[in-house]
Amino acid sequence: MARTAKLKPWVGRTDESMPGIHVLLRLYAKQNGLCACGCGRTMNFERDKIDCDHIVPLRDGGENVEANLQLLLQEHHKVKTVAENVARGKERQHKAKAFTALRKPSFQSRGFPKPTEKYSAARGAMRTLGDER
Numbered sequence: 001m002a003r004t005a006k007l008k009p010w011v012g013r014t015d016e017s018m019p020g021i022h023v024l025l026r027l028y029a030k031q032n033g034l035c036a037c038g039c040g041r042t043m044n045f046e047r048d049k050i051d052c053d054h055i056v057p058l059r060d061g062g063e064n065v066e067a068n069l070q071l072l073l074q075e076h077h078k079v080k081t082v083a084e085n086v087a088r089g090k091e092r093q094h095k096a097k098a099f100t101a102l103r104k105p106s107f108q109s110r111g112f113p114k115p116t117e118k119y120s121a122a123r124g125a126m127r128t129l130g131d132e133r
């Protein structure tokens with residue numbers, strides 16, 4: 001017999017709210033039991049440590065709702081978290097650089113060309129002419 005009951009997608013009351021087991025099982029079914037990172041591995045509740053992950057992290061503006069949740073093998077979740085933190089660090093670095101660029105030119109000035117012998121002589125002549133005026 002097919003289940004026809006349509007449950008409303010879970011919405012966390014607060015960012016700290018944890019989805020219940022029925023939500024996790026629904027996610028598990030939606031993912032066909034596969035880790036959501038794309039590794040193609042089947043997750044086994046008995047054998048594996050499984051994490052419930054926010055697809056878009058809460059600190060990046062993601063919502064604590066079922067549509068933003070996925071199940072990952074814990075070891076793969078850790079990799080994702082590290083990648084997110086690296087990306088966040090790069091973003092910060094990028095912003096810091098952009099801020100610095102506002103204050104000083106991003107290129108190093110080569111300065112004025114060193115006067116060549118001929119150039120100095122011409123300048124000397126100009127100065128002389130100026131002095132005579």
Ligand SMILES: [Zn+2]
Nearest residue numbers: 035037039076
């Ligand atoms: Zn995986």
